[in-house]
Amino acid sequence: MNVDGKHYRTIWLKEDDNKVVQIIDQRPLPYEFVIEDLRTVDDVAVAIKDMHVRGAGLIGATAGYGMYIAALEAPKEGFDDFLNKAGEKLKATRPTAVNLAWAVKRQLDAVSKGSSVDEKREIAFKVAKDIANEDAEYCRRIGEHGMKIIEEISKRNNGEVVNILTHCNAGWLAFVDFGSATSPIYAAFDKGIKVHVYVDETRPRNQGARLTAWELLNQGVPHTVIPDNVGGHLMQHGMVDMVIVGTDRTTYTGDVANKIGTYLKALAAKDNDIPFYVALPSSTFDWTKEDGVKDIPIEERGAEEVKYIQGLCEGEIKKVLLTPEKSPATNYAFDVTPARLVTGLITERGICKADKDSILELYPEHK
Numbered sequence: 001m002n003v004d005g006k007h008y009r010t011i012w013l014k015e016d017d018n019k020v021v022q023i024i025d026q027r028p029l030p031y032e033f034v035i036e037d038l039r040t041v042d043d044v045a046v047a048i049k050d051m052h053v054r055g056a057g058l059i060g061a062t063a064g065y066g067m068y069i070a071a072l073e074a075p076k077e078g079f080d081d082f083l084n085k086a087g088e089k090l091k092a093t094r095p096t097a098v099n100l101a102w103a104v105k106r107q108l109d110a111v112s113k114g115s116s117v118d119e120k121r122e123i124a125f126k127v128a129k130d131i132a133n134e135d136a137e138y139c140r141r142i143g144e145h146g147m148k149i150i151e152e153i154s155k156r157n158n159g160e161v162v163n164i165l166t167h168c169n170a171g172w173l174a175f176v177d178f179g180s181a182t183s184p185i186y187a188a189f190d191k192g193i194k195v196h197v198y199v200d201e202t203r204p205r206n207q208g209a210r211l212t213a214w215e216l217l218n219q220g221v222p223h224t225v226i227p228d229n230v231g232g233h234l235m236q237h238g239m240v241d242m243v244i245v246g247t248d249r250t251t252y253t254g255d256v257a258n259k260i261g262t263y264l265k266a267l268a269a270k271d272n273d274i275p276f277y278v279a280l281p282s283s284t285f286d287w288t289k290e291d292g293v294k295d296i297p298i299e300e301r302g303a304e305e306v307k308y309i310q311g312l313c314e315g316e317i318k319k320v321l322l323t324p325e326k327s328p329a330t331n332y333a334f335d336v337t338p339a340r341l342v343t344g345l346i347t348e349r350g351i352c353k354a355d356k357d358s359i360l361e362l363y364p365e366h367k
């Protein structure tokens with residue numbers, strides 16, 4: 001996707017040194033565009049934990065590259081042990097997005113087939129690139145499939161603007177490219193369909209206000225940032241045609257974990273008969289979990305993210321205190337939207353209902 005007219009992915013290998021992984025540090029966005037070098041597994045673990053990178057797909061791709069860096073760092077003696085420990089370290093950084101554990105396992109399974117350390121390193125290099133390329137390609141396909149839903153609504157509206165509400169950032173910054181929730185929007189926009197996006201600000205870290213708005217602005221897509229509590233009102237007044245969100249983990253029964261506040265939007269959409277779609281690549285399915293509310297681990301982050309807010313002040317990025325200093329705060333980062341509130345899942349293989357049979361029909365290898 002574009003930044004000031006130049007195409008970027010969110011993660012790549014440094015051009016003249018493929019032992020270094022480069023990322024866009026998302027913390028200072030949208031005010032500053034900073035590229036960061038990752039050289040060690042510890043660098044990668046910090047980048048994921050402290051959210052230099054974030055979003056399910058990108059966390060997975062970063063973990064894939066992290067395991068490649070671990071393979072470079074590992075001593076010849078005790079190579080496998082080092083790699084396993086690196087995998088555990090990466091998996092411990094953030095608990096909800098299943099892409100992280102999925103990418104670590106994919107690397108460990110592949111590397112275990114190598115018969116020498118050199119061969120294992122080559123495998124880790126290839127798998128890291130495969131995970132990233134696959135993520136971008138799957139998101140592109142999500143765009144193709146999801147665009148048809150927007151096109152259909154546009155036809156019903158006689159070509160009037162299709163108003164889409166999204167929560168948090170499931171855009172290209174949350175993946176390697178294209179995004180999940182935003183990919184159908186970009187595809188529709190590129191096809192000339194009139195779209196407008198309501199962007200939930202998404203407290204406390206404001207990924208909507210900071211990141212989704214910045215992405216849409218760079219792509220030239222019409223959008224409006226709204227406080228988190230506005231969606232229900234817009235839906236009651238016929239101002240939203242559909243909701244598309246991403247997900248950090250979806251059970252094989254169709255329960256969807258996504259950024260905190262998604263559940264409330266799904267309830268409002270249901271009450272107002274507005275389609276509520278969730279876009280995801282298959283790396284975000286958890287094929288082991290049946291009950292999302294009971295079984296998906298929900299990350300709790302520090303209270304300071306709630307108590308302080310970051311923004312630009314006289315040309316400098318600053319954090320300011322929002323609450324009384326001594327008031328306690330809690331910070332649940334995700335919630336689970338039960339499958340019954342989800343109209344459909346948009347995947348790289350097509351669109352299906354959010355239920356076990358429909359999901360397994362698209363992914364029969366997981367039956």
Ligand code: MRU
Nearest residue numbers: 054055056168169170246247259
């Ligand atoms: O905490 P984050 O920023 O890593 O959360 C991820 C998200 O942005 C959302 O939950 C998103 O909608 C799904 S990630 C593709």
